[in-house]
Amino acid sequence: MFWCEWAWLDGAPRAGVLVDVDGPLIRDVTTVDTPPAGARRLPGLSLPGLANGHSHAFHRALRGRTGGRGTFWTWRETMYAVADRLDPESYRRLAAAVYAEMVLAGITSVGEFHYLHHPSGGRYDDPTAMGAALVAAAEDAGIRLTLLDTCYLSAGFGAPAEGVQRRFADADADSWAHRLEEFTVDSQRVRLGAAVHSVRAVPAEQVPVVAEWSRRAGAPLHVHLSEQRKENEACLAAHGCTPAQLLESLGALGPGTTAVHATHLDERDIAVLGGSGTGVCLCPTTEADLGDGIGPASALAAAGSPLSVGSDGHSVLDVLGEAQAVEAGQRLRAENRGHFTTNAQLAMATAHRGLGWNAGRIAPGCRADLVSVALDGPRLAGVPMAAVPVHARADDVRHVVADGEHVVRNGAHERFPDAAQRLGAVIEELHGT
Structure with a gap:
């Protein structure tokens, strides 16, 4: 008691x-x-308990190391360099310390958007080795994990994955599904979900395979959506519609789907997401850190999209602060106050259902x-x-x-009284300092 x-x-x-x-x-x-x-x-x-709806655990190694001028696309090159250095053993140690930091911040469930699948230029004997490292890390830290195994196939609208991106990529969506079917999880604190990295990284004809797998498994489906204007422009050029409209046409939206970021939307996009009951996970501190923009959170909520928040790149690990930043962003966007009540902000910070857990209420x-x-x-x-x-x-x-x-x-x-020292040590090791 x-x-x-x-x-x-x-x-x-x-x-x-x-x-x-x-x-x-x-x-x-x-x-x-x-x-x-x-x-x-x-x-x-x-x-x-608080819920972190969107995490890339390895991005925590970038905190404080990507300052200066630039865009999402220049930041991405630094991120790729860190991704290239990780293996299952070092990823378990890094993720366990990151998850311990989350627990210290009151987070009891995390959605890990996991696409760091393979070694550079090859395959692990166990194709689920990197995912298994994350599962073990979550068990170590005492946090519930929804492992959102991510389908990543292309460098952008059909272009082949190249360089470090080959670590992320399966041959096609069927290969991704086959790998996921081999993943056995024996824990009451871990469940598998699915993710489409983005419409630029998964060709349109492959998206339904991922969506169908998630429906068949009764698993959450997450997708990066309209994080940058460049993504929208490329999608319009390739398909004549926006990413949200493309996903709607492919049957990938609905109450079981969470769109992450949803920053650059037109009125039809908002209606499509809200009308289908698709959730939206906002990551305002990362969106600010990368200069992505401020999304239409108020309009999405009014249209019917349940809102959640995530720490994404972990420039800050504070879910309560993320929900407060959503409100602050809407004030800056609309130039007026009071968009979300206290209970609405707390609901964003405790939105476990998008991760498949019955939690978030006492x-x-x-x-x-x-x-x-x-x-x-x-x-x-x-x-x-x-x-x-x-x-x-x-x-x-x-x-x-x-x-x-x-x-x-x-x-x-209780399990990581030296969490700060562990986290600092593994990050220094990754950067060779």
Whole structure:
């Protein structure tokens, strides 16, 4: 049992909440003034576990190393150089430390958009070796993982993959599906999903194979969509329509699909995504870091797209901050305030369903996740309890319970008390410094 000094229940803070846990699930939630004998006390305000809807774990090695002028496309060359150095052993060590950093920030589920499949110029004896490294890393760190195995076939609208891109590429979508069928996951904290890297990296005739696999498996389907204007221009030239419209024509949209970024959309794109119930995962700190632009989040929500957030390139690892940045971006875009309520922002930060998990609420039957935010620091001094979720940040997190396991206590990871040192060491090793 966990007794929360305060907990976020039914859209509002409530004092003295007792959460009874049975294995990885919440069995019961009641209110009591004082903690009963044997209950673990969680001070501050306990929120549902946070969800990171879009991660590339190896991008964490780029933080602080890609400054200066440039665009997404110049940044990509630095990213490729890091990708070329990783193998299953080093990727497990890097990802485990990155996932530990996520847990310390209150994240209990992560969607890993995984396309680093093969060694340069060849194939591993186990074609799922790099994915297996991520599974092991998530188990090490105590985080739930949705491994979004990504189909990547082309350098752009039919051009063959070249250089480091060959690490990412399968021969065709059938080869991708065959590799995925060989992937065996034996964990209650890990599930497989599918991803289309983008319409530029997967030829149109191959997309339905990936979409059908996800439907048949009952698995989430994610896709990078309209992150840069250049992608839209190339898609219009190749197919006479935008990426969203192309995916609609290929049957790849719907409630089981999440479009990542969705930054540069026209009115028809917004209607297509919202009308089909396609989710949208926004990554505002990465989109700002790369100079991508500000997407139409308010219009997408109004059209019917459920919104989530992700840390993507991990220039910042703070899901609460990502949701707050969505609101800030809409204020800058529209030049007015108040686009998303506190509960709407918290819903973005706890959107586990797009990753295939019944989590994100402190309620019976949901995954037993609790994130305790300290209220005694200067950031939250004087902030009304009802406004804490839209002012708290990752470094306010003190306790994390994930699937009923108390993974973070008093700001320290139980399994990785030296998380910072581990992360720093593996990144320095990758860069040869």
